[in-house]
Amino acid sequence: MNSGRLRDNLLCNPIGGNGTKNSAQPTPYARDNSTTHVCVSPLTVTVMVSLMLTPLHLTILIVPSSFSLFSALTVTSDLFRLDLARSETFPANRFHTDKKAYWRDRQFVALPPPTEAARLELELGKELGAGGTGVVHTARVVNQNSNATIPSQVVVKFARLNHCRNLAREAWIYERMANLTELNGTVVPHCYGFFTAKLPECYWTSSDDDDVYGYDYLGNNDHSSHPKYPWMFRSYDENRDCDDTLDDDRLFAPLEDPEGEKRRFKDQSPWNKWIPDPNDPLIAVLVMDKGGPAYTLEDEQDRDVRWDIELLLQDFQLAGIGHGDFRMCNLVRAPPQTTMCSFHKVVHQWNVIDFNRSWVVDLKREKRRNYAAALIKPMYPGSYFHN
Numbered sequence: 128m129n130s131g132r133l134r135d136n137l138l139c140n141p142i143g144g145n146g147t148k149n150s151a152q153p154t155p156y157a158r159d160n161s162t163t164h165v166c167v168s169p170l171t172v173t174v175m176v177s178l179m180l181t182p183l184h185l186t187i188l189i190v191p192s193s194f195s196l197f198s199a200l201t202v203t204s205d206l207f208r209l210d211l212a213r214s215e216t217f218p219a220n221r222f223h224t225d226k227k228a229y230w231r232d233r234q235f236v237a238l239p240p241p242t243e244a245a246r247l248e249l250e251l252g253k254e255l256g257a258g259g260t261g262v263v264h265t266a267r268v269v270n271q272n273s274n275a276t277i278p279s280q281v282v283v284k285f286a287r288l289n290h291c292r293n294l295a296r297e298a299w300i301y302e303r304m305a306n307l308t309e310l311n312g313t314v315v316p317h318c319y320g321f322f323t324a325k326l327p328e329c330y331w332t333s334s335d336d337d338d339v340y341g342y343d344y345l346g347n348n349d350h351s352s353h354p355k356y357p358w359m360f361r362s363y364d365e366n367r368d369c370d371d372t373l374d375d376d377r378l379f380a381p382l383e384d385p386e387g388e389k390r391r392f393k394d395q396s397p398w399n400k401w402i403p404d405p406n407d408p409l410i411a412v413l414v415m416d417k418g419g420p421a422y423t424l425e426d427e428q429d430r431d432v433r434w435d436i437e438l439l440l441q442d443f444q445l446a447g448i449g450h451g452d453f454r455m456c457n458l459v460r461a462p463p464q465t466t467m468c469s470f471h472k473v474v475h476q477w478n479v480i481d482f483n484r485s486w487v488v489d490l491k492r493e494k495r496r497n498y499a500a501a502l503i504k505p506m507y508p509g510s511y512f513h514n
């Protein structure tokens with residue numbers, strides 16, 4: 128069962144107890160549909176001790192994060208030029224394991240996007256992959272005027288036109304990881320920000336007249352598996368009028384009004400009630416480091432690979448981030464510029480991507496921290512992971 132399903136179970140069936148010790152289990156935790164059994168391995172013990180002794184991987188970083196380096200982005204291709212601005216991300220509600228509900232929390236807010244930061248210019252390359260939310264392309268860095276060194280190749284994840292809200296959520300997870308944890312650049316690719324632009328403001332560079340006059344830019348009638356523009360609907364996009372529901376949309380327990388100034392909570396976010404507007408379509412993208420090939424069953428035969436994945440899952444546990452969709456396709460070889468994980472003192476060989484289904488707990492405020500940490504850890508390897 129993936130961690131999202133496990134959390135759903137918790138919401139439906141309150142579970143008692145912290146689990147049982149079972150040294151015969153090959154993986155740190157074993158779970159079934161009706162109850163939760165938490166099996167303790169040496170790695171689990173490390174997490175538990177860490178939860179008592181360390182600041183939970185949640186350190187306020189003093190250096191400006193990669194997420195705030197740029198306030199403007201230009202993406203060019205043979206067909207178009209897009210000028211995008213940094214946009215506000217979409218905060219999640221806190222998942223409160225004691226209350227068994229999502230909860231509005233004063234620390235779960237979006238940061239104001241930088242307006243006077245540097246500009247990044249990219250030339251779009253080939254498509255790397257596509258999924259439920261978007262399409263990912265390689266891109267060459269043509270120019271950038273920040274003081275930071277960034278790799279010459281990055282990736283751009285385009286939301287399809289109906290999935291900008293989901294991408295804004297993924298962006299918030301990257302923003303949170305970049306500002307409150309050491310995960311970016313060690314177990315997830317560095318993310319260089321979340322940018323949006325209105326499609327009508329796009330500049331068409333194609334010399335083909337059909338592209339300029341009367342072309343179906345939304346892809347409503349394009350049924351090919353690789354539509355011409357990355358934001359276009361794909362044949363498998365069933366619901367084009369709204370984005371997919373997120374977990375904390377349906378399980379939010381309202382709180383009292385927030386105190387003080389207007390804060391950027393989930394329910395006050397402009398993304399909360401966002402629906403795609405076919406007459407004024409929005410383009411939304413994330414820019415991040417390029418990882419290598421995705422995990423395969425062959426990789427799984429390697430004990431060192433399995434160990435590295437166990438360690439990086441531990442990093443997520445300590446940061447309080449449940450992935451929600453932990454599958455083979457969401458594990459990629461770490462980018463070459465990956466830095467050492469300060470907790471394990473190794474450079475992880477793998478990185479986790481795709482966070483639009485993620486959920487966040489604040490472990491230091493959970494009454495049953497070990498239980499919450501166990502809940503965060505997805506089954507690895509397992510049938511859901513092999514999907």
Ligand SMILES: Nc1ncnc2c1ncn2[C@@H]1O[C@H](COP(=O)(O)OP(=O)(O)OP(=O)(O)O)[C@@H](O)[C@H]1O
Nearest residue numbers: 256257258259260261263316416417418456480481
């Ligand atoms: N940073 C990256 N480095 C290398 N490859 C990547 C990166 N990000 C995405 N990809 C590739 O693009 C594919 C699609 O990306 P991603 O999973 O983020 O899209 P999605 O639309 O959110 O998919 P899903 O249906 O799983 O939600 C990945 O499976 C992977 O092959």
